Amino acid sequence: MTEDFYDILGVSRDASEEEINEAYREKVREYHPDVSDDPDAEEKFKKAKTAKEVLTDEEQRQMYDRMGHEQFIEAQKRGATDTDGRGARGGMGGDPFGGGGPFGDMEDIFEQFFGGGGGRGRDRPRQGQDLRTGLEVDLEEAYEGVEKELTVRRPERCPECEGTGHPPGTDSHTCPECNGRGQTTQVQQTPLGRMQQTTTCRRCEGEGTIYEETCSTCGGDGIVREEATLTVEIPAGISSGQTLRMSGEGAPGEQGARNGDLLVEVEVADHPDFDREGDDLYTREPVSFPQAVFGDTIQVETLDGAVELEVPAGTQSGERFRLRNKGMPRLQRRGQGDLFVDVQVVTPESLNEEQREALERFAEAGGEEIEVEQGFFEKIRDTF
Template sequence: MTEDFYDILGVSRDASDEEIQQAYREAVREYHPDVSDDPDAEEKFKKAKTAKEVLTDDEKRRMYDQMGHEQFVEAEKRGATDSGRGGAGGMGGMGGMGGGGPFGDMQDIFDQFFGGGGGGGRNRPRQGQDLKTSLEIDLEEAYHGVEKQMDVRRPEQCSDCDGRGHPPGTDSQTCPECNGQGQTTTVQQTPFGRMQSRQTCRRCEGEGTIYEETCSTCGGNGVVRADATLTVEVPAGIRDGQTLRMDGEGAPGERGARNGDLLVEISVADHPDFEREGDDLYTNAPISFPQAVFGDTIQIDTLDGTVELEIPDGTQSGEQFRLRKKGMPRLQRRGQGNLYVQVQVVTPESLNADQKEALEQFAEAGGEEIEVEQGFFDKIRDSL
């Protein structure tokens, strides 16, 4: 078998257990020897079943991802002897990791492959998978904090069978393959002693019980996809790209284990008037030529109302002023950033007769021979 287990089932390497189970069920419907006309159906069915058993076992999947397909398959064929020897050099130098030398990492691999003394398999409670989604808010909402409602489609426990995978009252019997243990055990003699290899029972898939009927709603998986409306509490000061964790709102756990969490990545939309850098905000404010020359008090819009800014006389276009603590709240800390205001001197596009006369007198008083009609303001603009 040279195919990658992920390729056999047609799933990505970060596929969830639910996605893997769904892919396996599709493979069963297509390649089960009792229903398929494909001459290679039996072989394809076996490959799909093997892939599913490895990828739905947390410990085996970790080992498979670490070792790669070929070395993992060889380890299963040859047992602990070849798997252990590979730790020193045959696994791409893994033995040098963790400061424990080759035998330190080899023991980790043994723990993963043989159950680690704690017992692997699917018959123990297992926490549900974490799920991810995204939510966009505007800068005002990031400033004040906001409570948002969000619609998500997620796996939930099947209500028709209460997550059991079979209808209530379905006839059942103890699995004869594992005697109700959910696991089968193989004893192997190695240079390190007798090793016990525990694997999920292939017949009952770790349940320990075989049921005569599966739930038609969830296909025996105990989980269905459903729409849910959730309320997200977005704290003030959150930044673009940060993630909120909603406890217990992820995929349902197995056999009574807790649900996973829902991770919500926050996207803060651009604002037409403000730019953000960390907790500081930046904006522009127009002022007239007389305001720049003589000084003035102007009104500045912030995300929390209007404040006054004193413009001193002789202010130059492009000069920047700081308004302390008028920026973004500091997330989970006291205080706020600053608001930086860059002023721009606005040149009027047209003047009346009195304005032209006044500016001509201003120019003459400065010893400049300038005709206003010939681009006086253009020259002022160029000099700034």
């Protein structure tokens, strides 16, 4: 790929990490495959994700700025890159925008060869995990768009210790394992020379401090599970299986990091009067035998109120008519689908004497001898 990472995200070359993250979130909202109609949405989403990962990692961004886009990409295809920006020999290969390319292992490469230089991204507070839930709406709500309340049970920062894992004012001392640095370093002699690996201190979990007391509410985790009632906006035209993203409503991140998102999978309930296929709706409308023979104007119910439908003379039972722009709104696009009406001619179950005589004369005029008691209306239905 020859697209510059800054251009992909639409930011300047001196953009801050916060500006880069915000630009990435905009791209996610625009190109996430769950919500975008762009035929290249998945590829654009992958490009934005890769650009964000490189530009928010200090060492990778420095190398990217120093080497330029094409040389940087080529170096990653060949293998690890040394601290002067020259490609070290290797045979990793792969697609930097795919799931199996070298960017997935970039931090491990830096930790192995350069003592965890690329691992700083790991030592930054981690963003909270995304959570998933489901929500059912009826067809009218999907047609109009609506705000719905949902209740989720999710992890939240402990209110007693504010997520620290220990009560306020708890005595503390410097972690003896890492001497307050929050990291430990191991040095090994290998055929390639002395190699060092820096990892987060397991004893203090990267804080550099040991606390004498843990919070009794959360057991020192800083996290409790609570029920939360949220309001989600359902856009007009949404379909079953589509997912809405509520930014920041997922699990809490580590101290200083943003929360994850809540992903709401929407299910649109079946409707007793309408079937749905994409943006189009289908319904059935009964008409009488005279209406089908002579034609008539009938009222048809839609999700937006009743409308008139012209039934022409000689309409056959099962014939389909189209009411344009009376279907579902097109999600994130202009216009609506259509409503298709299948006309069903209804045969009366009983007739008075006058009606019976009229239909007998009608049948006789067509040259048929009708035995009323042996299925008169079945013959009429077969004729028409």
